[in-house]
Amino acid sequence: MSGKNEEPTSYLLHRHATYIPPRVIASSGCWLELEDGRKVFDGSSGAAVACLGHGNDQVKEAINRQLDEVAYIHSGFFESSACTGFAKELVLSTNGKMAQAFLISSGSEAMEAAIKLAIQYFVEITSPGHYSQRKRFIARRQSYHGTTLGALSMGGHKGRRKIYERILMDNFSHVSPCNPYRGLRQGESVEAYIERLAKELDDEFRRVGPNTVAAFVAEPIVGAALGFVPAVPGYFKAMKEVCDKHGALLIFDEVMVGMGRSGTLHAWEQEGVVPDIQTIGKGLGGGYIPISGILIGHRVSNALSKGTGQFAHGQTYQSHAIACAGGLAVQQIIRKENLVANVSEMGNLMVRLLKERLQSHPYVGDIRGKGLAWAIEFVQDKQSKEPFKPELKVAERIHRKALEGPDPIALYHGSGTADGDKGDHIMISPPFIITEEE
């Protein structure tokens, strides 16, 4: 090895060490303008983030107002009207189902907070001096819950776990996701499928041991790991019954599909199955500011206030005033402009067009999703559902082609089938403000 250092392609370590993505120099609504003059439609809102599109003046004003009032205060010493107002907005949006909000910066941090709060809940309800044995979590394969070590251990995304497998925690185990396109057996009814998945979860609770599991964790619509796969109706009700039977909490990761993306403000509203802890992020601040949070149900909140009275998990940027002001403005706009109704309306139009134009394409295996969260899974054989070879990088190539085409569109892409991280999908999740013409 020579002593000479390799010159990096860029001072910034991009996602890809050798590919420098195009530079955005302006933005407005659903559109991004690139340095070379091209206008790109933000077809996935980044990664299901920019729900209000770009350049919203009301959000900019709210952030500027907060900057004038106060930018940062330590959340242990002071509160701001932005953080209390934002928490109130979020808790009231659950119609009394949730009791409190805890606010931080990213989806991964929200998952870490959820993991620790679930552990602390069982410590709080166990008699003083005794430690609860509940320190395990059951999550699902082909899930993604974030990049930090707890969240990564929880996630079942093989590709993202691979390098770090050796340091991941072993108190997380995984059951099958609910993915009817690949999981439903020939001739099997939806009811029988749900029963099979519920039995698998029940068996996993038994395998790891009674009173050892703190929570079962799931994304109501699987995002990055499979490409917007909603569960079949009735699935979460059955899973909740299994959790109740074993005395475990239910955690929903709504980081990607929460806050309106699914067609209801909270994805759980559609089945009426309320989690004990719900994580939110991404569209929560619409990309104007990094903000995430957990919404805490009454059972957990009560245990905390009757117990130690303190969540043993403080962060420097918790309840950050500017982040909360930005998030509050985004959520107030969504509520006041009834944008969730537009999500349903435009989502219905989009899926109709996608199905009309693409369902019969020989390489389109499945078109699935909800609200404005839709994905197309590509296969090399429609009949056998055989995915393309990973080395062909089909989804990545579709992303590049779409960006370079005559009507450039930016599309989030990934890989994942029910058997692992092979397969290709693109995710179409435009801003909530998308119009019929767009």
Ligand code: PLP
């Ligand atoms: N949970 C889900 C469902 C996600 O999709 C993501 C990110 O894609 C995360 C958690 C982690 O969020 P972040 O990247 O903001 O840390």
